[in-house]
Amino acid sequence: MAGVPNTYDAPVHIAVIGGTGISSLPGFSLAATLDIDTPWGKPSSPVSIVTHASPSTGASIPIAFISRHGLHHELAPHEVKNQANIAALRHLGVRTIIAFSAVGSLQEEIRPRDFVVPDQIIDRTKGIRPFTFFEKGMVGHVGFGDPFDKRLAEIVRRCGHSLEGEGVTLHDKGTVICMEGPQFSTRAESNMYRTWGGSVINMSALPEAKLAREAEIGYQMICMATDYDCWRGNGEEDVNVEMVMAHMKANAENAQRFMAAVLNELTKEENGELVLAKHMEGQMRFAGAMTKKEGRGQEAEKKLQWLFPGYFE
Ligand SMILES: CSC[C@H]1O[C@H](OP(=O)(O)O)[C@H](O)[C@@H]1O
Numbered sequence: 659m660a661g662v663p664n665t666y667d668a669p670v671h672i673a674v675i676g677g678t679g680i681s682s683l684p685g686f687s688l689a690a691t692l693d694i695d696t697p698w699g700k701p702s703s704p705v706s707i708v709t710h711a712s713p714s715t716g717a718s719i720p721i722a723f724i725s726r727h728g729l730h731h732e733l734a735p736h737e738v739k740n741q742a743n744i745a746a747l748r749h750l751g752v753r754t755i756i757a758f759s760a761v762g763s764l765q766e767e768i769r770p771r772d773f774v775v776p777d778q779i780i781d782r783t784k785g786i787r788p789f790t791f792f793e794k795g796m797v798g799h800v801g802f803g804d805p806f807d808k809r810l811a812e813i814v815r816r817c818g819h820s821l822e823g824e825g826v827t828l829h830d831k832g833t834v835i836c837m838e839g840p841q842f843s844t845r846a847e848s849n850m851y852r853t854w855g856g857s858v859i860n861m862s863a864l865p866e867a868k869l870a871r872e873a874e875i876g877y878q879m880i881c882m883a884t885d886y887d888c889w890r891g892n893g894e895e896d897v898n899v900e901m902v903m904a905h906m907k908a909n910a911e912n913a914q915r916f917m918a919a920v921l922n923e924l925t926k927e928e929n930g931e932l933v934l935a936k937h938m939e940g941q942m943r944f945a946g947a948m949t950k951k952e953g954r955g956q957e958a959e960k961k962l963q964w965l966f967p968g969y970f971e
């Protein structure tokens with residue numbers, strides 16, 4: 659964009675990944691648009707840096723933003739540049755990601771336009787998406803028992819509840835089924851996911867959440883229900899794109915207010931430690947260095963040195 663700087667020198671600790679229907683962060687002032695090249699290629703979109711005034715100090719805090727499906731929704735779920743997105747954000751200094759996702763509801767009580775702060779994921783992707791930074795001669799294993807960051811989730815829940823009564827309904831927990839897509843589920847699959855305890859379904863929680871964990875970044879997804887998938891049957895309309903977009907559009911203002919409330923909270927001085935994910939710092943120095951020096955793939959090692967300067971010397 660003309661006149662907007664294409665560099666940003668200070669570290670950025672907080673990022674938002676926007677999903678379907680959220681391709682920008684309106685209402686914030688744009689400080690820079692960055693065209694970042696990572697060893698895993700370019701991110702889904704240029705990285706926008708917007709600023710937000712901290713409610714506790716008044717300081718102007720930078721927030722990075724990536725549009726998961728590209729600026730014009732040109733990337734299908736299996737084409738999203740997950741490795742490059744997460745690598746670019748970590749390289750900028752990001753240690754906290756809030757990710758938005760439009761989801762189908764698998765439970766009657768989660769109604770279209772309700773928000774869910776999930777705490778679990780079931781992986782139904784098909785192994786066709788690049789899903790790790792640790793491969794090709796650099797083996798690493800990281801814990802994923804709780805795929806979301808519990809402390810971030812607490813903050814997000816508090817913010818969501820503070821908007822209740824103003825048109826926001828929030829469910830505190832839930833299991834996301836992350837399917838491959840891009841086609842929606844069959845009715846048999848949708849019913850099976852319900853028997854598994856699935857709360858909502860999307861096509862993008864993974865590998866995004868896994869890569870964030872590998873990159874030592876605290877990650878929480880905020881889901882917004884847009885449909886009841888296809889499990890209701892009996893003349894109820896099955897999910898379709900029009901339905902998803904209509905609910906996203908109708909509830910965009912609530913999604914923005916939710917996001918603003920979360921950013922308000924995360925930019926408070928008292929949350930500085932949490933935002934820096936100090937509890938995760940250094941975990942990959944050991945968990946990501948299983949491969950002895952003499953067995954390492956050189957290219958893989960170089961890529962990881964870009965991501966984690968100083969870890970794998
Ligand atoms: C347009 S419906 C399917 C699409 O919507 C969700 O996108 P996102 O998670 O990026 O908000 C879902 O995961 C699918 O990619």
Ligand SMILES: Nc1ncnc2[nH]cnc12
Pocket residue numbers: 760761762763837842843859860861884885886887888897902
């Ligand atoms: N029913 C559904 N299945 C998968 N992803 C979705 N995103 C929104 N609704 C969805």
